[in-house]
Amino acid sequence: MRVIGVEEFGGPEKLKTFEKPEPHAGPGEVRLAVKAIAVSPTDTLIRAGLGRPNAEPPFVPGMDAAGVVDEVGEGVPFSLGDEVMAFTIPAGEHGGAYSEYVVGPWQSMARIPAGTSFAEASTLPMNGLTAVQTLEKLALARGATIAVTGAAGTLGSYVVQLAEEAGLTVIADSSEKDRALVESLGPDSVVARGDDVAKRILEIAPDGVDAVVDTAMQKEQVTSAVKPGGAFASFRGWTGDGTEGVRFEVVSVGDEYLSHEKLDRLRTAVERGSVTLRVAGVLPSDQAGEAHRRLEAGGTRGRFVLTF
Known part of the structure; x- marks a missing residue:
């Protein structure tokens, strides 16, 4: 089977196509014929070598896939032909999602939302599960106030x-060019993004917010927006x-590898219109390097998607 990965870490040009033996589904596992990868x-x-998988080269990235079930092991609640999205762990036993076939425990997968394409569905698992874990760790009561940095991004x-x-009261940040997009998400207030975003949050919530979700990784620039006794959700180990x-809560989506029920709840959230999926562009898998270049150039909204 074809996989996209790197033998040498570096820039987007290091991504190449390799051949590997096809994997097969064992007990409790599903094999997915991959159609789309976020x-x-x-x-x-x-x-780039900053998050090296525990595997031999080629190192295969990718944490989100969608495709068709083409092999099932014993005890799996999916059938051949089911359209499924999967959360994958590049450092795990089965490797990353940039592959023609992905094998994983059925609990790492869920059916794709009705009415969505494979490309759209592939954008949901990792960031969707990250968002769910974030709100679970914050454990806020209805009516509490939350500020979200990086609101225009996927997470x-x-x-x-x-x-x-x-039922939370949401203050979201936005650049001027993203304001219409952020407003369409339904926050209660929108403030201008930037290094002094905490000041603008406090203009709306003078006593501070109950929690900040810092998806923009502004870290100490925005901690002052949290009220005493409040919480701060951070990412990438900060x-x-x-x-x-x-109260600082570190969110780690790797803990959600077997979170089928949460992933299935995200599916229903998309189906009822509560969560919106966005695709920035679709490229064939052999143009993975170009997708990485576009992503790292910044300014895109939604996910680039690779197709096999």
Whole structure:
């Protein structure tokens, strides 16, 4: 089978097509004939050697796939031909999603939302599960106020929409060019993004917000927006700056590998219109390097998707 990966870490030009033996589904596992793979910033880190998988080269990135079930092991609740989305772990036993076939435990998969394409569905698993875990760790009561940085991004947009559905009051940041997009997500307030976003959040919530979800990784620039006793959700291992009275929660989506029920709830959220999927562009898998170049250039909204 064909996979896309790197033998040497570096820039997008290092991504190449390789041949590997086809994997097969064991007990409790599903093999997916991959149709679409979402390209995320995590993939670029793996390609550059900053998030090396525990495997022999070629190192294969990718944490999101969608496709058709073409092999099932014993005890699997899917059937051949089912259209499924999968959350994959490049450092795990089965490797990354940039592959013609993906094998994984059935609990790492769910049916794609009705009425969506494979490309759209592939953008949901990793960032959707990250958003769900974020809100679970914050454990806010209905009516609490939450500020989301990076609201126009894929993760930020999912957090905004799921927080609104959970009955939270949402303050979202936005650049001027993204304002219409961010407003379409349904936040209660929109503030200009930037290094002083905490000041603008506090103009709306003078006593501070109950929680900040920092998908833009602004870190200490925005901790002052949290009220005493509030919480701060961070990513990529940042454990906080020691601000007194703030509970720092580190979100790690790898903990959600077997979260079928959560992934299935995300499916229904898409089907009822609570979560919006966005595709920035679709490219064939042999143009993975170009997809990485476009992503790293910045300014895109939604995910680039590779197809086999």
